[in-house]
Amino acid sequence: MNAMIAQLPVLLIVVPILGALLILLAGKVKRAFAYPVTLATIGFQFTASLILLWSVVDGGTIRYYVGGWPPPMGIELVLDAFNSFILVVVLALALLAAVWAREGATLDIPPEKTVSFFVVFQLMVTGLAGMTITGDLFNLYVFLEISSIAAYTLVASGRSARALIAGFNYLILGSIAAGFIVLGIGYLYVATGTLNMGELAVMLPASYGLATVHAAFLFLMIGFSIKVAFFPLHLWLPDAYTESPSVVTILIATATSKVTAYAMIRVIFSVFTPQYITESFPVTDVILIIAAIAIIAGAVLAIAQDNLKRMLAYSSISQMGYIMFALGVANQVALEGGLLHIMAHAVMKGCLFMVAGMIIYRTGYTAISQLAGLSRTMPITCAAFALAGASMIGIPPTIGFMSKYYLVLGAVEASQYLAAAVLLIGSLLAAVYIWRVIELMYFGDTHGNDLHSGREAPLSMLVPALILAGACLILGLFVDIPLEVIGPAVTVLLGGS
């Protein structure tokens, strides 16, 4: 059993890659076989991630040398308190999205395409898992591209022809971002002669004064900012989220954006160091200002939307601003809030996009104005939306409140009172765009509006959404449980042991 656990980090990558081939083979035999294999593989990944988190909490950082080659020759997989936590969050979301996909995929994916859809879906999850656990910078780029290429394909597989254009634009911007990231990695290699993150962190401080290192930092930051859709570089996001199939939106909005944010934080804090971004190359103030603009601008743009999925997409831009805000403040409390918000946002945005998908599944409505009186026919769906929405606004005792509370505490601790005010304004604006939907759902007059089949969505879609809505509340009430993992994770980031 222990030997098995020792091999788990690499199995987390190898099994799903083989699984993707197996899905293809199973789909060739009979189309209906593809889905169970996908579910089993992602289920395996999730179980493995739970075991890994447990052994990391129990026994400290796990290092795995791929092929038995120790770094700097070989590639290293590293699991510490930070990324094992992200891994569990991301794979839990991927698993719920896969469960949701049983019925949800039929909404946008023509039956003859389901097999290839699940193959690409599986590859994307594999790429994300790889990005999370790798300890090698170039390997990070390779996994980033595996998941990104899969994402371009999945976005373009939407039913409307506009999805093709959204996918194409995403591909162009994503590839430019990837190009910048490789270039940054190349500069770091020139400066140090290694690609291992741990070694880079040791060797880089000697060359902090070099323009090469500054250029590397900027290239990496711009690249990752495009990938996470950090405010002025977000242009691919609204179309991609709106036009792609609902299942894909759930996966991209939760898993992909969170893993990319993780990678960015990892590069800033574990390859470069907190000293670098505060002293050698002071960028925290700039990040803070842009994050504040992102929070406000994303929320204002969200208020202006009538398409439910597009509104949630702009809200994502605003919420990513909160995570970047934590990087800008960069103290213990704010970073705890930021990591908590990575989980919180994944959970609540996953739930909201699932609800948006279920509404489309049952009624075909995409516009917010069409949702009037929906609570009469889909009460459970609307309740899930209300709960996750409350978390999005930050009403206690939900998880969204707890993460924003820590962010505000961190900002106040760093004497950034103006920035703390921005967080509160962001919450107020979130209340405007979320409440508008809730009000229409519950108190809107149907005006004889034909709400089609007055039924709830199928159970396989409803249950994942309810689990996430429940998680918003339960994680908020028992916030100590995630904080027990996040506390050590932040200490790792800030350079403690």
Added chain:
Amino acid sequence: MIEDMFALFLTRYNYWMAIILMLIGLYALIAKQNLVKKIIGLNIFQTAIFLFYISFADVSGGTAPIYTAEGTSALYVNPLPHVLMLTAIVVGVSITAVALSLVVRIYQEYQVIDEDGLLEVMRRP
């Protein structure tokens, strides 16, 4: 001053070439209307990065990194960036394949492959 710049250009011309190619690629990505030309721009952009990696790994007078007989030594170029670029080329090819197939599908759907045309088609209800 100007002579210094010129010397800097001449001694580091490989990096300058990579940067110039990269900017040509970026220009094509931003300014070209035709989607296929955008993909060509993307390819030029990626190739510039490959060349950057390959050229910084070079050692003047170096030979191929092949195992030499016991006791002898040879000056050889750094093989790692070259291997990395093999991976990056595979990534580039996959991206090009996906991009081209998207353009084919867009053309089947709208009968246009330039941005202005697409905007016009999409404005129609």
